Amino acid sequence: MVEARLPIAIQAGYHVNSNMPLDQYLIPLRLTWDKGALESAGIEFPKPVMEKYQAPGTPATTISVFSGKFELVSKFKVPADANQGPTTITGKLRYQACNNVMCLPPKNMDVALQVDIVR
Amino acid sequence: MNRSLVWLARFSVVGLLASCAFIPDEAHLYREKDRKPAPEFSLKDGDGKLVKLSDYRGKVVLLNFWATWCGPCQEELPWFREFQRDYKDRNFAVLGLSVDEDGWKAINPFLTHFTLNYPVLLADDHTQMLYGNVESLPTNFVIDAQGRIASHHIGLVSKKTYREEILGLLETPTHVSKNTDGPAASGLLAFLRTTR
Numbered sequence A: 001m002v003e004a005r006l007p008i009a010i011q012a013g014y015h016v017n018s019n020m021p022l023d024q025y026l027i028p029l030r031l032t033w034d035k036g037a038l039e040s041a042g043i044e045f046p047k048p049v050m051e052k053y054q055a056p057g058t059p060a061t062t063i064s065v066f067s068g069k070f071e072l073v074s075k076f077k078v079p080a081d082a083n084q085g086p087t088t089i090t091g092k093l094r095y096q097a098c099n100n101v102m103c104l105p106p107k108n109m110d111v112a113l114q115v116d117i118v119r
Numbered sequence B: 001m002n003r004s005l006v007w008l009a010r011f012s013v014v015g016l017l018a019s020c021a022f023i024p025d026e027a028h029l030y031r032e033k034d035r036k037p038a039p040e041f042s043l044k045d046g047d048g049k050l051v052k053l054s055d056y057r058g059k060v061v062l063l064n065f066w067a068t069w070c071g072p073c074q075e076e077l078p079w080f081r082e083f084q085r086d087y088k089d090r091n092f093a094v095l096g097l098s099v100d101e102d103g104w105k106a107i108n109p110f111l112t113h114f115t116l117n118y119p120v121l122l123a124d125d126h127t128q129m130l131y132g133n134v135e136s137l138p139t140n141f142v143i144d145a146q147g148r149i150a151s152h153h154i155g156l157v158s159k160k161t162y163r164e165e166i167l168g169l170l171e172t173p174t175h176v177s178k179n180t181d182g183p184a185a186s187g188l189l190a191f192l193r194t195t196r
Helices: B071-090 B104-113 B125-130 B159-170
Strands: A002-010 A015-017 A030-033 A039-044 A049-053 A061-066 A069-077 A085-095 A107-117 B011-013 B042-044 B050-052 B060-066 B092-098 B120-122 B139-143 B149-154
Touching: A030 A039, A030 A069, B042 B120, B060 B071, B060 B159, B071 B092, B071 B159, B104 B120, B139 B159, B149 B159
Parallel strands: A002 B011, B060 B092, B092 B120
Antiparallel strands: A002 A069, A015 A061, A030 A085, A039 A069, A049 A061, A085 A107, B042 B050, B060 B139, B139 B149
């Protein structure tokens, strides 16, 4: 098993929903890898922050978010028949960001891993 | 087998700030001479029926760009439901324009949970572009009875702000006054700031 760390930095004042938002309609943070030389064996997310959010004149709501700098850890299995040499694993990071008064559209960001498989 | 180390470039998730001019949370109606016509649109509701903005000429309209995944948008929905209930008999209407990428597949389950008493339409890219490339949500426009944009807000503002703006327009005579500078004739409009 190998792992890769994806560092993420959220612009100050904004947050993204965590991988497990409390509201079923909110868009979770997702990292997915395409089929390739390595087999995805799961993503580790940090512990989310439970933020209290309150619009003017409304009761407070709790939201499960990530903000600031954090890392996602991708775990991979290397198949026994994996070809040696350099290769690229591609994937997508899906996120949806808000600040305390507005939300931006969900985005899909291409991600790529440069890998060198050696024996 | 030796496992090679892998390395990933740092990714920065950057909040887009396009079309996010900060507008203060206070009632603010544009002076009549400064109001631009609200762009016409023709969009479908959940039953597939086409709804045009021009169908509402003669009414004050609150045009709400929203999405099911937008938390601040969800905060506004009960307010808008209340406005529709309170003012529909006074030539007022709310129109909800959803920008959900998944369309009715996302909107319909949401609406069974959040019952709304006004039309919900599925916005398209063209309509979002016509209204200034709407991206940040919620984005709302208050349109006067002559079909002109009298106010707009990007992001969550207070219920009180919308109520004051709506009432300010409902109180305004429907004909266009020749004197549009200075305080408006309506007593209710007198305390709304109408400067540009």
